[in-house]
Amino acid sequence: MIALIQRVRRAQVDIEEQTVAQIGAGMLVLVCAEHDDTPEQADRLLDKLLAMRIFQDEHGKMNLNVQQTGGQLLLVSQFTLAADTRKGNRPGFSRAAAPAISQPLFDELVRRAQTRLPGTQAGVFGADMQVSLINDGPVTIPLHLPPKSAEN
Template identity: 45%
Template sequence: MKSLIQRVSAASVTVDNEVISEIGSGCLILLGVEKQDSHDTANKLAKKISQFRFFNDQAGKMNLDIRQHGGEILVVSQFTLVADTQRGNRPGFSKGASPEQGRVLYHAFMDALSALSIPVQAGRFGADMKVTLVNDGPVTFNIDC
C-alpha cells in the first residue's frame, strides 16, 4: 500500500461539479493499493500515519500527530501511485490491486483511521475526481507499508 500524505490547511474533492468532501486543517492522503496488500496492511498504514508527527507544535517543530493537531484526513484513491515507471515511457499497472480488492482495502484503511479516533472524509473510489488543496508548508511525505 502506497500513500502520499500532504499537510493541508484545506482540501476538497469534486465529482461531476459537486463538492462531495472537504476538510479544513489536516492532511490529504492519496492512497494506492497493490495486489499483495491486505486488511493487515491497511491497519498498519493507518496506525503509522496516525502516529506520524508532521504538524508543528508551539515552537514550530514537527512534533504533533494528526490527533494532537486536532485535524481531519481526506482520503482519495490514487491508482497511479502503484505504477511501475522504471522502464519505457508508459506506466505499467500490473502491481495494482483489482478494482474490487482496491475498493475493499480503501474502505478498510479509512475504517482503521476512524477506529483510531481520527475524523475521515473520502473521495469517491473509481470516480473522475477534481482534488483541490492548499498544501501547508509545503509538507508532503511518501509512506508505504
C-alpha cells in the same frame, strides 16, 4: 500499500462539479493498494498516519500528530501511485491491485479511520475526481508499507 501524505490547510474532492468531501487543516492521503496487501496493512497504514508527527508544535518543530492538532484526514484512492516508469514513456500499473481487492481495502481503511478520527472524509473509489488542496509547508511524504513478509 502505498500512500502519499500531504499536510494541508484545506482540501476537497469534487465529482462533476459537486463537492463530495472536504476538510480543514490536516492530512490529504492518496492511497494505493498493491496485489498482496491485506487488511492488516490497512491497519498499519492508519496507525502510521495517526502517529506521524508532521505538524508544528509551539516551537515550530514538526512534533505533533494529526490527532494532537485536532486535524482531519481526507483519504483518496489513487491506483496511479503504483506506476512503473522504468521503461518507455507510458507508465505501467501492474503493481496496483485490481478493484476487487483494492476497493474493500480502501473502504475498510476509511471505516476504521472514521472510527478512530471522527470527521475523516474520503473520495469515491474509482470515480473521476478533482482534488484541490492548499499544501501546508509544503509537506509531502511518500510512504510504502510492503507486506510484513517482504519487510524481513
